[in-house]
Amino acid sequence: MIRGYCKLGMIEDAKKVFNGMCCKPNVFTYNTFVAGLCRKGEMKYAREIVDEMIVAKECLPDIVTFTTFIDGYCKHNQLEEAEKCMEEMVRRNCKPNVYTYNAFIYGLCMNGKVELEEKRMMSKMRLKGLKDNVATHTNLLKGLCIMGRFDDAANHLKEMISLGLKPDVKAYAMVIHDYCKLGKLTKAIVLLDEMKSRGLGLAERKYNQLQKE
Template sequence: KPTSSIRLACLPRLQKDPKLALQLFKNPNPNPNDTEAHPLKPFRYNLLHYDLIITKLGRAKMFDEMQQILHQLKHDTRIVPKEIIFCNVIGFYGRARLLERALQMFDEMSSFNVQMTVKFFNTLLNPKLTCGKLDRMKELFQIMEKYVSPDACSYNILIHGCVVSRRLEDAWKVFDEMVKRRLQPTLVTFGTLIYGLCLELRVDEALKLKEDIMRVYNVKPDGQVFASLIKGLCAVGELSLALGVKEEMVRDKIEMDAGIYSSLISALFKAGRKNEFPAILKEMKERGCKPNSVTYNALISGFCKEEDFEAAFTILDEMGDKGCKANPISYNVILGGLCKDGKC
């Protein structure tokens, strides 16, 4: 029985092996062995069929095969592709750090007769961010303005690129341009700037910005903002302020992750206040936050720096008992401490 259009839309979803899914797509109705049978008509693919197989191949990083399907789609004159398909393709290339292939997709867009919106350009900015190509992000931004007007998301991506490239002053220039264009900054905008300030250990400015975004822009900080502040404060030795920020999170019922608690545990050891870490672990348990390898490694590192290797090994054993697998960092910290102490 010939495969129907609906059935072909279901089969790739059910088929876990992308190679078999591709085979089904290419040959949905193989010719029967009976040589006298009439040949079947060419299968009439629809947009959903193309979307499903492109997604399947992209997730499997079968990029050459994905390009072959895109080539077939280009020449299937019955179908007008949607922009989202190409956004997904660029996303696959971006996650694989294949920037040139993502840019090639941009060059080929006109041949698909697809109108590009700001969403497409924002998607194209992300691979450049992933690959750390800030200057090329700025070039694309200029090209983008010939087609569409950048939105808040566009500026947020560019600000993020500046911050991770450790070019914070450039990030502020982008922010100023964003405001000049009367685009409303978002929580993502301010969260990225606060992260950048904390990365540069400019925590006083970060704390002031947190207050400003609530007072001036009526934007409520989220867990990511508080995490940046706590890590930044711990890094500059302002443990009391960090603990105060944590209490603010508790008061405002903002969820805390193991990363925040791990930063506080490391800071307690560094400040000579290791006797306070059990209270942190107790709070984690009460708030339903399970310690992870980062938390245990913070404890192991703290005890090793104090040359309390027995306690460090106890924590290592506890990791296994609690179902948290030790990683190379766990062992390297202990071995490093033992060697430094002349015990290896």
């Protein structure tokens, strides 16, 4: 019920169910509720729930809890809080994984911080023995596009391939879409042909959107 209410955005109803539980919530219950609060931007209340977990000691926050929290902070442009949360995560002997770092890198890229700070985070991730994946680099592509560096984004697509990664439709579509918006149709078509040669195809809805632009 909590998950259902959260998916529908009915946070107040989710709160009533959570607070009215006749049994003690487990980590899955907490994580479900925290995820719903973070999606709604209720970061302060989500923090209170996590603090409740810590004080109770019966059900401590795990890697999913912290990663969800970091993702929420980043998507609501609270990067300082996200970094504090990651530091707390490490202090509590909960090791960040690639999803945790990807959430943070996404936040940096969405705020146009795709140079020193994003590279610092990627280096930190690699030093921890974690390998960046397609999602990591797609976040970087998004950041480059936000900054208007479309040629750099196109070059990064090539770099992904040289690293042995396989850019997906989302990665290609991101750059193609922005090229179309700028009227750089030749470059967009080159990327579209490259994508098709790799066995990837855009949905009809996306093709129609590109044609309109």
